Amino acid sequence: MIIDCHGHYTTAPDAHQKFRDQQMAKLKDPLAPTPTPTRISDDEIRETIEKNQLKLQKERGADITVFSPRASAMAHHVGDEEVSQAWTRACNDLIKRVVDLYPENFVGVCQLPQSPGVPISHSVRELERSVRELGFIGCNLNPDPSGGHWTAPPLTDKHWYPFYEKMVELDVPAMIHVSASCNPNFHATGAHYINADTTAFMQFIEGNLFKDFPALRFIIPHGGGAVPYHWGRYRGLADMLKRPPLPEHVMKNVFFDTCVYHQPGIDLLVKVIDIDNILFGSEMVGAVRGIDPQTGNYFDDTKRYIDALSISAADKQRIFEGNARRVFPRLDAILKARGQ
């Protein structure tokens, strides 16, 4: 079985964006009516899924995608917490409908109603609703709800602890995933995403978070940002900061996906990072949608890069399936209940 741990609903029906547009309109004109999520038919969802994610899933040979709302559209910096709350519920409810329509192909991960300057504990309720009521298996946690101004405390700060307690209680991991950037310095998918991955990892080295939460699990997407390429730097910095070696200090709790869009990058990832810490992911349909002229294949067809690795079939199975089932116990339970 092949589990893609990183997929977003980047192709949601126009009606979904219409609700967002109405939210924006009300932000500009407080006298505008308070919008409610636009009605979306099952056919509209089928149309957008079958022509995109489901089609690519079949073509490329994945079985099930861990599916969450479009990351760049979370935009926690827009409006206030109430706006974020309403948008988040609409986004998560839409994911739930995709999962209900294609339960064999998608499993849900939720967006959170984060907002700059607001305690993360306010997101606990949506996590609880998503896991207990919608059957989701994890969440996307934004370390920078300001959208590129980095005004929140580091992920190791007690600020985040109420949320971590709930994650542990529910036994769900978080993918650390920023959203759009409203800082002109940072291109969203070319700088902000990758920087956030790198930043989060270094915060974990500096802190002692996993002493307080030994069962906490994070996926750092996009192949761990810059971390594997600079693995010597991070091993050296842990040493300089008098931290334990990374395998015990961080790597029992942190996992990288395979959203690295060329073979040499994936080769490096698998060379320096323990196989047990790597989860197959493609982020499709996502950041990079074109065909690589050097290979003739889609940049984000990351399964090909794993297939091409000179590692054992058992190791590949861990990347494709085993590790994801360990990091997402609720996914494992769903699959087991189906006899998979």
Place this chain on the structure above:
Amino acid sequence: MIIDCHGHYTTAPDAHQKFRDQQMAKLKDPLAPTPTPTRISDDEIRETIEKNQLKLQKERGADITVFSPRASAMAHHVGDEEVSQAWTRACNDLIKRVVDLYPENFVGVCQLPQSPGVPISHSVRELERSVRELGFIGCNLNPDPSGGHWTAPPLTDKHWYPFYEKMVELDVPAMIHVSASCNPNFHATGAHYINADTTAFMQFIEGNLFKDFPALRFIIPHGGGAVPYHWGRYRGLADMLKRPPLPEHVMKNVFFDTCVYHQPGIDLLVKVIDIDNILFGSEMVGAVRGIDPQTGNYFDDTKRYIDALSISAADKQRIFEGNARRVFPRLDAILKARGQ
């Protein structure tokens, strides 16, 4: 000949820091006397250089280091432009003294008196002084003088153009190098440095800077941040943004150093980036000072990684010498004048 394109005076005499401390004291107490740079003897400089950079240069087998003030101490976010101005002059003057004491071993690159919210044109004078009066061959340009708040415009913005005009006129490159981070999210050498490298590269993809300045040259340090590891992503993003392929759009003007502290990282760098775009650098004595228990060698002894590459001697010579002489024409002229 082996040219290390990236070395900082991280071991400057205590007296140098004393001046900085007095600057800080005056920031706290405006009635304190305006400090002037503390007197530093040649012996103090010799002591700090011979026991550190010069010793390591000899032990590791480099011939000459492109030497600049300690990057993390530039701290452009501290005080105002006047403070930055005085500190910068003191730092650059100290580098000049190192170069005068060891002209065979060091060549100078200057810090700039940047300050948040101030036009970069104010730095033109110090660049001119450093190149024309001190004989320096380049500069370190900080894309984020705010120290982790990223309040300056992107490097492709016209804000920076007066400085680029002077760089082109003087025929000197800039290393893009941030300083300390005053944002608790970003560890300086573990996150802020690497993020800045990645961010700058993506800004160059988004913009059209090298159409306006075909002769402008930048070195992105720390192996180009996350860029080589995500080379597929950047090739794909250039394509999505309808930019020309990277070799013509960016890579005639942008160079990466080899400050990547493990063999697999250097292997990747050389695999995906054209040899002509790679300059040998170690950043020693710098960010990571320990010994890698996996190899028994210093993490930042990057020459070993280049030596171990399966590339031709001619290619190694380009990384060690040829490319640096091309990117730093004033270094080439100095060496040629010596018959080197």
